[in-house]
Amino acid sequence: MTAFRQLRLDGVTRRFGDRAALSGLSLTIDRGEFIALLGPSGCGKSTALNCLAGLLPLSAGGIWQDDQRLDTLPPERRGFGMVFQSYALFPHLSVRRNVAFGLQMRRLPRADVRRRTDEAIRLVRLEEHATKLPAQLSGGQQQRVAIARAVVLEPSLVLMDEPLSNLDAKLRLEMRTEIRRLHQSLGLTTVYVTHDQEEALSMADRLVVLREGRVQQVGTPEELHTRPANRHVADFMGYRNLLPLRVTGTHGGLVAVEGPGLTLRGTPAVPLSAGDRVVAAIRPEDLRPGDDGVPVTVEVVEYQGREVAVEARTDQGVPVHVRAVDRPAPGDKITVRADPARVLVFPEEAS
């Protein structure tokens, strides 16, 4: 279909039985934007994508493309492209014909179909496998076919459901770059579902964080990364240390928080006052071994390339996750500290 200026989701809701898999998703997507849907497994990401694609009827709400109501159109009339989480390749068609399918549906001239198909196959590095059937491909190869099949159409909106989950790191990085490149050079609008924050952060213009079917936060990568709106988003964005504490005082922009065997200073997400029950969120990489700080005992050490991930416990038994460059041994006692600017403090009840 023709390009649009804006896509507007208005209270999009989808129920299965009496459970809402997605409730009240409202979002305006500008043309050319790259939106990532992010959230834990089962939070409704695929459901949102399916509603947008027209594959699931809405239980409530509406979708508008500029002034046109979209949610009543069948999927094939919306002109979107989609990469399915389960690939959904046509099992009876070769890789080439899978990719060419959409172009043939648009009745493009034979030569065009051929050229664009070849190009898309080259893009996903499957030249060698072009004549194979899907069942003869490895998982990652199938996933790449699914990507090629969707982007070859250069649709006005591309929906991708975890398109890189089965690729190795190197290829994933390359494919990320390709997808971004395509997005930019073809002027696509992309809605991208991923469970991988890093991927989302590096690719998207804006992120939508879902949890149990509800939007938790919408923002740029940087906003989400540095200023998660609540403890769930923080948790999800890699703040693995979530320490239940109590505010003891405020100092300028910072608050002092305390708990069993722990004293920290941090940045409050909302105004807080002494005595409030709070959760302090700290990323493992922000919790570094240092001289003055909280004493902990190392329990598990995981090698992770240049650094190691350390699971430790305070003397009171609170587990903390720490990153270290040198390698402590289990049983070692170390002290850890965190920059107050990187300690986020949320009220406990927020959800």
Add this chain to the structure above:
Amino acid sequence: MTAFRQLRLDGVTRRFGDRAALSGLSLTIDRGEFIALLGPSGCGKSTALNCLAGLLPLSAGGIWQDDQRLDTLPPERRGFGMVFQSYALFPHLSVRRNVAFGLQMRRLPRADVRRRTDEAIRLVRLEEHATKLPAQLSGGQQQRVAIARAVVLEPSLVLMDEPLSNLDAKLRLEMRTEIRRLHQSLGLTTVYVTHDQEEALSMADRLVVLREGRVQQVGTPEELHTRPANRHVADFMGYRNLLPLRVTGTHGGLVAVEGPGLTLRGTPAVPLSAGDRVVAAIRPEDLRPGDDGVPVTVEVVEYQGREVAVEARTDQGVPVHVRAVDRPAPGDKITVRADPARVLVFPEEAS
């Protein structure tokens, strides 16, 4: 089946048509080991796993469990557990009954089946979804059912084919820990396929890197990370900068290498002499902006949380990947340098 001491793969080969998806895999797995198979998409990881499980007949080679030849046994007689890349859940059975299936096959008492099933479902956090059919689950939920179904049997050998690829980072980390914990507490032996080096590095005792069906290197995570055997392994292990250069001289344990607009010192993987054509491998995170070094022009900057990934180009047009803490803008000129201990130099022809 009963526990074993050793599992020996001897020249295991599998051809599809005249292409070998796996050639001559020889490996000895000790009881209790955690082995990760690692390699780019389509390199033969799933094929290796399927051969081990008995789902694909071998084209050549053999598999021995202690003194017993295994490769002639049908899968159900081998007593291994497997998580399929495509999940392969039984579509007509609820989550609970999918998980209980294996236990029922072993004719365990009703109560035991129930208890262990519940436990496994709790392990993968699907208590709420226990009565759903697979088609009613999200992708990540399905994957977790597949994991529960395999580990509930506590088999002597567990084979896992990318079991975490559809989970979000947080859950993935948790599941990793769970899998390791199970591995240790039940004394399992695990062969784990993943495309994610970080996962492999953090979980496995030993890693096997495959490429186009051939073993490239077998070693501990540390060996692989710091001393990749060849440029392909290096490439795969995150050495994203692979610079084709020429040796200009040797200095003690180091070599000096040079190319268009580039001069570096690095550690040779094999003895090298001046004039050899080589490839220098450097991780982006080892190539840091610094004062003296190679001048490059920033092209693309990707936000990745605490750091940014920078794609830059030397004056001669060689692309390099750099990590930076502060955020340069596209077009900026910066200089980058690397610690010679972290620059690995491989002869060019090695493969």
Add this chain to the structure above:
Amino acid sequence: MTPDRPAWRHRLAERGIDRQLLLLLPALLAVLLLFIYPFGYGLGLSFQPDHGGVLGAYRDFFTDAYQRDTIGTTLRLSLPAALLNVMASVPIAYRMRGRFRGKRTLTIVLVVPITLGTVLTAEGLLNFLGPTGWFNRTLMAAGLTDTPLRLTNNYWGVFLSLVITGFPFAFLLILSYLSGIDPTLERAAATLGAGWWPRFHRITLPLLAPGLATTFCLTFVLAFSVFPSAVLVGDPAGATRVISIAAYHAAYETYDYPLASAIAVVMGAVELAVVAAVLGLRSLFYTGSTGGKG
């Protein structure tokens, strides 16, 4: 952009009503135009007998043991035959899933009897199994029996002809239903320690159940309306006096169309009862994607 209509449409769509239902239209029209009216006429006819009031024809049928017993006779023939056809097809089709040389030929040969038609089957059975047919000659030549076995002009003749014509029919359907089941599922079961039998009856069979039910119903219906072979290789006045013979007698010998219609309606009702029982059982099983084509 009227807000009402689309919402209404969504609500219908959620309940499964949308334009795709139009695809039912041609079939529905065909059945309505070509079947419902004529059938209604026939049904009406069954309530207009010459004597005995509205239900006279039915009363005639049910009060006459000779007529009534045909239901039992037919069921005794058709249920075992349909059951045997389905049950024999399953293991054979199951075995034929693997790849082996000559599979295609074997399939074709197994399906060939479908082309025989009732007449050739009947003639063949009479010739082959008759008192001086090859079968009895062989038995007698081998000294296995002194007097020829009676396999025709009785229950067994009809039963065998139902098997010969019904088996390939069931086999063909079941083979194709089986091909729709993802083989990976059985492999998964194998890694969970399931031998061939549990794999089959816990995984394959439930996934095959809808196909089995349909196949059973269709073979049963065909066997239930057996007519020519009941006459040709059976004992049409006695052991194989099936219900369609009674209907035929009424329609074409005494030209009592009301009675014939009534018998046909009874026939349909009995079939319907069996089919409903089977489909009821079927609905206990899973009916959804079996992953084979995905």
Add this chain to the structure above:
Amino acid sequence: KPQRNTGGTVPDKPSTAVTINILDVAGDLQLTQGMIDEFVSHHHDQIAKVTYAKATAPELVGKIKAQQNAGRVDIDLVLTGVDGLAAGIDQGLWTRLLPAYANRLSGMNDYLPGAAAMQELAGDYGVTVTYYPSGPLIEYLPTNVPNPPKTPADLLTYARANPGAVQYARPSNSGPGRTFLMGLPYLLGDSDPKDPINGWAKTWDYLSELNKYVTLYPSGTTETMKNLANGSAKIIASTTGWDINPRVLGTVPKEAAIGTLQGFHWVTDAHYAVIPKGVDVDEQAAIRNLLADMLTPAQQAKAYDKGYFYPGPAIKDVPLSMAPQESRQALGEFGRPEYDQLIADNPTEVPLDAKALVAAFDRWDREIGGAKVTK
């Protein structure tokens, strides 16, 4: 076709040559197709084309009914046996052919006595075209049965001594079977040979006694013939046609012999031509002329065929010598000179009417054929 005119006067000749669709439900074309083809070849001005279709008698009624209900009858002439004829009369399907224009069918005056009796059954609706006295006869291989039974009692004795050796096909599926059934009351001296329900006491007793020694009732005459040939049956019921024709065809050994039971009456059989209601008068005219031609001796001689309906002609004075060469040769080799005598010496009877016949079949099915079930 132009507007149909199905009532009114039937012209002497059709105004234009017509196409006639003939449906044969009695196997009559075997005898008469030659006659029809010859007429057509000589009268192109009346009949442009004939199409032949064949079917079995029972379905006939349904088809004609459907056409008549819809007002589009495209079957112009039906050749049928007694069963189809009677069913059609009963259901009111046939055009009344007589007595109007009876003068055009002068051949009807020359019917053989038996044929004339058969014509009575047709009332005014049909025209007898072929006729034969049928049976009942018994057939056997002289090598297997050196002393054939001569009376019904003999037959019973023989059956008792040789269980399974006597065979007749299920009467409702077999001409010889039903001829045997209808002939028994005359042989046994039953009170009313025309009333199977109340008048056949001896016959039913006899049949149930015989039933004890009959192992199977095949579902067609062909099969009894086969069993006779292969030796699994020793004595079977037969008729003149079924005696000669199968031997000509080679399904029964040439040396098979026939016998009669003392005091039997011939139960005759015939084929009729009828015209369904709703046929255009032009076509009716052509058909009447065709029928008139078929009832001439020269044409009737073709009915000798190869003994299929022996003798076959319905009218008097059609000796075998008039028949085509082929017929004469076949009958010369397989015919039996004794038939002339048997036909002359034994009385002929018309068969049961359709209702009574169906009742007899029904009773046979229930009491004789069906009795096997309980054993």
Add this chain to the structure above:
Amino acid sequence: MTAISVARPRTRRRLAASPGAWLVWGAVTFFFVMLAGVIGSVVVSSFGSHWFDTWLPQGWTTQWYRQAWQEFTLFDVLVVTVEVSLLVVGISVLVGVPASYVLARRSFPGRRLLYLLFLLPILMPPITYGIPLATVLYKYGFAGNMSGVVMANLVPSVPFVILTMTPFIEQVDPAIERAARMCGARTWQVFLRILAPLLIPGILAASILVLVRTVGMFELTFLTAGPDSQTLVVALYYTMSAAGIRAQQSIDAMAVVYTSMMLILLVVALRFVNPTQLVARVKEEPE
């Protein structure tokens, strides 16, 4: 236990398989022997001149075929039969498959009732509706020619296709269709390009069965056929059950003609498509 990588004897697993396998193949062999006997005895008889109490006929002849060929103008009849059956198969697949798609995929109010409605024409013997159906068709000028025969045969055929295809379509993963729609395929394109190829084994099975039923359907064909739209079964039915004298061999010959025609149609059909494992086959264990 040296590393000899001799190719594993491939048949081992199959041969060592359960006695069940032997039982199955034994039963199949027995079935074939019986089948060969049944078919063989008819074929031999149809070419035999005299066959009494012996293993084989006394002489051989083709006269029975010649007779049948002339008596029924079999060539025209065969042509009509093929035309009618192909039309019926084609139309009933075109009409039936979309309907079974809806029945398989959607749940909507009245679905069960509709299923029952489609079931009825298969359950009800043609006696109940044959004559009124023929009347209707005659009334509107369809009967008496090929269109009537085709329409009458559609009555049981369309439901037949629907019943066989419904479980089949249920087996196909709906995600594949969705993917096709996302590629811009309209419903008919989804049918033609995606579903049809995946359903080929089922469609083929259903078509063959409809074909067999149509060729063998006497009642409805006879009631609606005109003089030049008779099909083979009418002729066959006639030889089998008409009054008068027929040689056993001529019935056999007609049966052989009938079977040969069906066989040719079947083999032609199977040449184009394999009834088994069209799609799932690639996932099978390759040799």
